[in-house]
Amino acid sequence: MALTPEQVKIIKATVPVLKDHGATITTVFYKNLLEANPELHNIFNTVDQVNGQQPRALAGALFAYATYIDDLGVLAPAVELICQKHASLYVQPGQYDVVATFLLAAMKEVLGDALTPEVHDAWAAAYWQLANIMIKRESDLYVESDNWIDWREFIVDKKTAESDLITSFYLKPVDGKLLPTFLPGQYISLQVFVPELNYLQARQYSLSDRPHSDYYRISVKKEAGLSSSDPATVAHPGYVSNILHDFIKEGDKVRISHPFGDFFLTKGENAHPVVLLSAGVGLTPLISILNTLASSAPNPNRKIHFIHGSHNTSSRAFKDHVKKLSSEYPGLRATYFTTDPSAEDKQGVDYDRLGHVEINKLVANNDLYLDNSNTEYYICGPNNFMTDVQKALKALHVSGDKIKLELFGTGGIATVD
Incomplete structure (x- = not known):
């Protein structure tokens, strides 16, 4: 059932409250939920509970939901990301009932009398509006999973x-x-x-x-x-x-689980350039993309630039593999950044550039193929790295739909555990 206009007003009026008390509400929520339902530890990441990342992520999601309650299309990418992760953990519809009970109870515990019956009912309606969207999407993902619907x-x-x-x-x-x-x-x-x-x-x-x-x-x-x-x-x-x-x-x-995720190589027999930017273990999904491009690209001269940052050569994975692909695939180039080269690492041999991967250290057309408006950019690595690269590319007038970030972890950032 859709929210009434009055309930929408109430939800939007709670935005300042969530800004001030959201993290406290979600911390209380997770504590009470997991104490009463220890079996849910199998779903929730304990590390993200201990370091506070999961409560902060949920608080941010509630804040965003309240802010855009009358324009949910803005939240569609975030909802898709969460549904993909839920499906990979085999979250079931009945678990949304449990979450509703403990979330509303946490709001009451923290806000006290400020959570009037009207505010409670508005948030209950808002919760189920979003929950039903997610349950439907997750159901569709299970249907698409080739009958692989459990661990x-x-x-x-x-x-x-x-x-x-x-x-x-x-x-x-x-x-x-x-x-x-x-x-x-x-x-x-x-x-x-x-x-x-x-x-x-x-x-x-x-x-x-x-x-x-x-x-x-x-x-x-x-x-x-x-x-x-x-x-x-x-x-x-x-x-x-x-x-x-x-x-x-x-x-x-x-x-x-069955494979899931909203970060993936665009389908189609395209010949436009592709730039793969990664740092640390963030190279793993880009190796999947690179191997796919190198094995099935209809145009062997398609421009592909693999750009990777690591501390030094010993911490860099797949270096021999990428070198081999570069020798076999005419359109593929690789550029390596190193922040802390060892005594044995030689610039120009073991790595190309000193420091972190930064867009301003790369040449617009030669390295980033900015002369082609269809060039796609796939980015994976630590949070700051991804946001910095995205911001720098947008400053160079790269269209947002050409920039793909892997944000599969809690709160949209890949977990490191």
Whole structure:
């Protein structure tokens, strides 16, 4: 049921309240929800709970929803991103009822008498307006998933070190059935039991190869510790990434989801240039895109520029692979930035430019192909990196629809665990 005009006014009037109290409301919400429903720990990222990222992300989403309650089209990309992640975690319609109960209760706990019956009813209606949109979209995604609508067992067929921190995992389905294809750039969720927590945890990992019918590949960075602005937070190695690196062996089983995600190579037999910009482990979905372009491009001279930043050569994954592709594919160039070269790293041999990847260090037409208005830019890496690159490209009059960012993590930023 649509909100009444009076309810829309009430929701918009709560924007200042959410700005001031949103993070407190969502922190209380998650605490109470997970205490009463511990089985939901299997869905929510514990690291993002501890470092406050998940409550902040939900607070931001509530603030945006209240702000644009009468123009929800503005939020369509954000809603799609969330629905894709929900589908990869197999969120079910009934769980929206549980969230509604605890979210409204958290609002009452924090706001007290300020949450009048009228405000409560308006937010209940607003919640279900959005929830029904998301339930419908997620239902459609499940229908599109080739009857793969629950976690599926895969065997780790092979582990390959790609750098001093990144390892590739080749995953084959235990049932031996052919795998559905995916759009290059998409991710899977991978779920493992974490003994330290005594429950399951799932993480999203980009598929790092072009589609194959018999295996998927992910390439995972081993995370050293938890990042938190709270000095009381106890740092620890990333739960899932360290389990994968240190304890999961070839022949072991893991559970993964059908591929999902709204960051992917544009379909079509196009010949326009493509620029792939990444930093650190952000190169993984771009390797999937690169491998797809190099294996199936109708025009071998199509311009592709792979631009990547890393601390040094030892931390750079797929360097030999990209070098090999560059020698085989006439239109492909690779440019490497290094922030902290080792004594053995030589500029012009092991890397091209010193420092971080920055648009102002690249030549407009030679490196970025700005002379072609159809050039597409795919960007993946840390939050600041992506926003800086996006801002710089827009300042050069690149159309926003030509800039694609991978924002699959909590709050729209890729999680590092």
